[in-house]
Amino acid sequence: MDAPVPPSAAPADPSAHRYDVAVIGGGVVGHGIAWEIRRSGRSVALIDDAPGSGASWAAAGMLAPVSELHYQEEALLALMLEAARLWPGFAAGLDGGTGAGQEGAGGTGYLTTPTLAVGADAADRRALADLRAVQQACGLAVEPLTVREARAREPLLSPGISCALDIPADHQVDPRRLLARIGALLRADGRFEAVPRRAAGLLWDGGRVAGAGLEGGGEIRADETVVANGLGAAELQGLPGGLALPLRPVYGDILRLRVPPRLRPLLRSTVRGLVRGVPVYIVPREDGTVVIGATQREDAPTQSGAVSAGGVYQLLRDAQQLLPAVAELELLEATARARPGTPDNAPLLGRVGRGGTGQDIEGLIIATGFFRHGVLLTPVAAAVCRELLDGPPDPRWAAFRPDRFSARRDSAQDFSPKDRTTA
Known part of the structure; x- marks a missing residue:
């Protein structure tokens, strides 16, 4: 990198x-x-x-x-x-x-590629529907897709996802x-x-x-x-x-993985998911890599940038549930940094x-x-x-x-x- x-x-x-x-x-x-x-x-x-x-x-x-x-x-x-x-x-x-x-x-x-929001189970589907109601009340465009429509756009998505939403304005x-x-x-x-x-x-x-x-x-x-x-x-x-x-430090773990040529393009859209209520995102890059993240922790004792083993496990587990091919990617980098919260x-x-x-x-x-x-x-x-x-x-x-x-x-x-x- x-x-x-x-x-x-x-x-x-x-x-x-x-x-x-x-x-x-x-x-x-x-x-x-x-x-x-x-x-x-x-x-x-x-x-x-x-x-x-x-x-x-x-x-x-x-x-x-x-x-x-x-x-x-x-x-x-x-x-x-x-x-x-x-x-x-x-x-x-x-x-x-x-x-x-x-x-x-x-x-x-x-990149102006769109974002797909997907849920893993029925509770995630309800949570995304509730959020969509708030988004629509604010005048934001969020359109539901059938699972079939979502997988036509992103064939490697799991057939077991419970819902999908199209968010064209998120790049x-x-x-x-x-x-x-x-x-x-x-x-x-x-x-x-x-x-x-x-x-x-x-x-x-x-x-x-x-x-x-x-x-x-x-x-x-x-x-x-x-x-x-x-x-x-x-x-x-x-x-x-x-x-x-x-200001308070809010730590997040993030992973970067390489997609093998046979699986490219892994995704054309950014995928933001909920898996049993826990957020995860998968962001494709033009260079054949993807970024996976969404952990958030405020209990780290120092600003050392140490990566949480539990965070890495959680990210890979949840990303794989939405996109099973994640298991076939090469892990390049695990990084943690503190963001300044108020x-x-x-x-x-x-x-x-x-x-x-x-x-x-x-x-x-x-x-x-x-x-x-x-x-x-x-x-x-x-x-x-x-x-x-x-x-x-x-x-x-x-x-x-x-x-x-x-x-x-x-x-x-x-x-x-x-x-x-x-x-």
């Missing part, structure tokens, strides 16, 4: 330069933001000592606003639908205007190809700098954020700083005092208020807490950050403000920086 996106050569003394924007975090969201900011004509420094090696490296890349609609998370739907609307243009811009189709995706691996992208493509385009740009260091904290100049200090010494000065380093955001020094970024499972996206003043702290944008939606939400996160650089926030996304969990947001007490470092 491809290695994580390598950083480009950084300048001998990055602090000798001042940038329009510093982006802390080199995952798919950070890369997407950096790309959008460069397209706006601004200079960018991307700060990360291991770009593309975190949650983005393990992501399956499903662009699934319909399938990912969960009970009591309806507020996220508008943001996910906006992201889905932006994805074709976002991918086309990265792929040189070629876009993508049913076959032959461009450099990002963006996919290959996150590793996406990261490599954005990284290559940015490294070829003379106004972009990759800084292969870990950010230690925010720099302040008076009452505004003025860049980032680096671990081991040094700093990156910038007019605007975007904090997009996932779980690491809450650990930065110099965050505004009183700002709560309640109390309401919605992102922390926007500027931070200066308590009680009705104004925002200048020079600071937060973009983290994307949980299982990071790849899907990358284009809209990038667009929101660019719009914030240009002017006032879009009121549609006020529900995702990063200071919504902060007790002092509406008080007269200012968010003075804690552990302040002066630029």
Whole structure:
């Protein structure tokens, strides 16, 4: 498999330069933001000592606003639908205007192939029917198929599945190809700098954020700083005092398997299944591999990235029940990463208020807490950050403000920086 996106050569003394924007975090969201900011004509420094090696490296890349609609998370739907609307243009811009189709995706691996939701037994069928009622109430297209119709589209599906639903609006992208493509385009740009260091904290100049200090010494000065380093955001020094970024690690195991030539194509659609109430997904790639995932655990003692043996067993067992040919595939890779979750499972996206003043702290944008939606939400996160650089926030996304969990947001007490470092 491809290695994580390598950083480009950084300048001998990055602090000798001042940038329009510093982006802390080199995952798919950070890369997407950096790309959008460069397209706006601004200079960018991307700060990360291991770009593309975190949650983005393990992501399956499903662009699934319909399938990912969960009970009591309806507020996220508008943001996910906006992201889905932006994805074709976002991918086309990265792929040189070629876009993508049913076959032959461009450099990002963006594919508009549909998704099938399938259930293993009668209880799964009822659960998917209940979810479909919620999806339809939200105006989303989810159409039932007979088992025969589903197997005509995907002949290797088990004849024992209990139901199938067609979700034409849910697509996919290959996150590793996406990261490599954005990284290559940015490294070829003379106004972009990759800084292969870990950010230690925010720099302040008076009452505004003025860049980032680096671990081991040094700093990156910038007019605007975007904090997009996932779980690491809450650990930065110099965050505004009183700002709560309640991020929690949610681990997921993911498998990559090679399909032997005699079984290709294994699938033409992404399959999202329920097996005795437990979700599993099977995502086909153009290179003859598939990705299997959906485990979710919050009890891991460390962020070591250790793969759960039980998780691997569960994924292979459930995927094989929906697609028996999984037993004949070659296991290439088992990976686990922690995704940044929030109390309401919605992102922390926007500027931070200066308590009680009705104004925002200048020079600071937060973009983290994307949980299982990071790849899907990358284009809209990038667009929101660019719009914030240009002017006032879009009121549609006020529900995702990063200071919504902060007790002092509406008080007269200012968010003075804690552990302040002066630029």
